[in-house]
Amino acid sequence: MLFSRRIALAAIALVIALPFSLAQAQESKVIRLATTTSTENTGLLKHLLPKFEQQSGYEVQVIATGTGKALNLARAGDVDIVMTHAPAAEAKFVSEGYGRLPRQFMENDFVVLGPKRDPANVVGAENVQQAFSRIAEAKGSFLSRGDNSGTHMKERAIWEASGFGKGFDGYLEVGQGMGKTLQMANELEGYVLADRGTYLAYKGNLKIGIVFEGGPQLANPYQVMLISESKYPHLNHAGAKALSDFFVSATTQAMINEFLVNGEQLFKATYLAQR
Structure with missing residues (x-):
């Protein structure tokens, strides 16, 4: 038993x-x-x-x-x-x-995207800090991911180096991923920092395009x-x-x-x- x-x-x-x-x-x-x-x-x-x-x-x-x-x-x-x-x-x-x-x-690398008419004259910038400075000086529309992503961290570092931070009227944090941020920048015809890979994946649906690229500061490992x-x-x-x-x-x-x-x-x- x-x-x-x-x-x-x-x-x-x-x-x-x-x-x-x-x-x-x-x-x-x-x-x-x-x-x-x-x-x-x-x-x-x-x-x-x-x-x-x-x-x-x-x-x-x-x-x-x-x-x-x-x-x-x-x-x-x-x-x-x-x-x-x-x-x-x-x-x-x-x-x-x-x-x-x-x-x-x-x-890959980061690129600065913007409208073809390029109202801030970013195309002629000598470096990415100057490109950002021109956007701020022109009070252009700049869309930031604002989500503490790697792209957002890179963007913040560039703004700090440019001397402007994010204190200008056209700056907008959207709190979205890269794809959504690109779509919003496209609708508003604003400037945005993007990784090249995501830009190329969305390129066919965008009116905005590359206005500045190149240089070691835009490397993206x-x-x-x-x-x-x-x-x-x-x-x-x-x-x-x-x-x-x-x-x-x-x-x-x-x-x-x-x-x-x-x-x-x-x-x-x-x-x-x-x-």
Whole structure:
């Protein structure tokens, strides 16, 4: 009787534990990636991730937001891996002990967009600070993402260097991702700072175009980073490492270079060139 009772209790315990074991097994096959809106809006991740999921058996859940929010999700231990494009914020994230194994794996650049008539005469600017200064002096309409994204951080740094900050009548923070901000700037015929990849993805639907480009200050490198194992042991670190390795592999680097929209290359792979 006692033996039978022990068997029954063991069976009940197994039934109770089984759903938790299955849930844990399913969870271990999911990788939560916090990334910027540019990698999502351009279609790059839809180009890359199916190959990774097919090869690895993992499912990648993409959370596309601004760089600041992506890093905050990682700081809270709510995602397994993060991909951003704000070098200073990323360096702080790593130095504070939240991030590890930062890998710069691709880049594009920022461009200043505006109406073809270019009322602020941005086209003739010598550098991007002067371009911004001319917009402010002309009291032109400038739309900012205003969302603490990598693009917003870059924009703020340029405004500070220009000496104007954001204190002029035409400045408008919209609190939106890059795609929405481009659409609003297009409707208002205003100026806007955008990453080239998202601009090219939306170019066919825009009247505004590039009025200033080039120079080291408009470089836009992307990094993928793992998250601290000691701070967040519950995260899917194995899956995150597999995804990070995938982004820097020779095959994926070639796929990044081959990714075109309307015949134009949106991103340049950089990892192998640095080795």
